[in-house]
Amino acid sequence: MKIVAINGSPRKKGNTAQLLEAVRREVEAAGVEFQVFQPGPGVRPCMACYHCLNHGTLRCVQDGDGVNEIIAACIEADGILLASPVYHAGIAGGMKCVIDRLMLAAGCGENRLRLKVGGALCTLRRSGGTETYHQLLAAMDAMEMILVTSDYWGVVHGADPGQVLEDAEGMEVAVRLGQNMAWMVKVLAASRETPPPARRRTMTNFIR
Numbered sequence: 042m043k044i045v046a047i048n049g050s051p052r053k054k055g056n057t058a059q060l061l062e063a064v065r066r067e068v069e070a071a072g073v074e075f076q077v078f079q080p081g082p083g084v085r086p087c088m089a090c091y092h093c094l095n096h097g098t099l100r101c102v103q104d105g106d107g108v109n110e111i112i113a114a115c116i117e118a119d120g121i122l123l124a125s126p127v128y129h130a131g132i133a134g135g136m137k138c139v140i141d142r143l144m145l146a147a148g149c150g151e152n153r154l155r156l157k158v159g160g161a162l163c164t165l166r167r168s169g170g171t172e173t174y175h176q177l178l179a180a181m182d183a184m185e186m187i188l189v190t191s192d193y194w195g196v197v198h199g200a201d202p203g204q205v206l207e208d209a210e211g212m213e214v215a216v217r218l219g220q221n222m223a224w225m226v227k228v229l230a231a232s233r234e235t236p237p238p239a240r241r242r243t244m245t246n247f248i249r
């Protein structure tokens with residue numbers, strides 16, 4: 042069992058990275074593997090070529106910036122944790138690039154993300170936290186994922202690297218999210234219930 046975390050910050054060892062290390066301790070203590078991907082500032086945006094969707098390749102035509110490795114890892118994972126700094130009251134640009142390409146390649150055609158456990162966290166200096174947290178959740182919400190929450194919104198405060206560790210309540214919320222995600226991953230693995238079959242959904246554009 043494995044949870045893959047995507048850190049959308051361009052900053053190495055920044056607040057999001059440090060937050061995820063605290064989550065790692067909880068997830069691993071629960072017996073679930075935890076792997077963090079941080080593609081950094083070189084990650085490219087979706088080009089809207091639709092090659093992934095039209096050909097069912099489950100990968101992006103753009104190679105070399107780490108996103109295809111993330112897509113492959115997410116397809117294999119039992120859970121996905123999206124973690125991003127807040128940039129201008131929304132997710133950081135790098136995170137948006139990853140989400141657009143991951144969701145289009147792995148979730149929008151043959152949905153290989155369905156029924157995986159999903160969770161979200163964001164870090165920020167002051168404002169825009171719940172908007173960003175809900176933006177992260179919304180991407181997974183549309184992919185038929187099983188969203189797991191904590192006992193408060195996944196919003197942890199800190200500006201300079203390491204300051205998140207001083208947000209006692211925020212850290213508790215993040216740690217609890219890790220515990221809940223690990224638990225849900227194990228519950229699903231132990232379940233004998235057959236999930237509803239996968240289906241291809243009808244896609245309209247409101248014109249035809």
Ligand SMILES: Cc1cc2nc3c(=O)[nH]c(=O)nc-3n(C[C@H](O)[C@H](O)[C@H](O)COP(=O)(O)O)c2cc1C
Pocket residue numbers: 050051052054055056057058126127128129130131164165166167168169199200201202
């Ligand atoms: C371009 C940019 C925009 C930002 N916008 C916001 C914002 O809207 N609200 C906020 O509270 N903090 C904002 N911040 C601060 C970061 O969210 C904060 O420092 C966060 O902890 C960075 O996480 P990291 O260390 O993982 O990169 C911004 C930082 C940058 C670089």
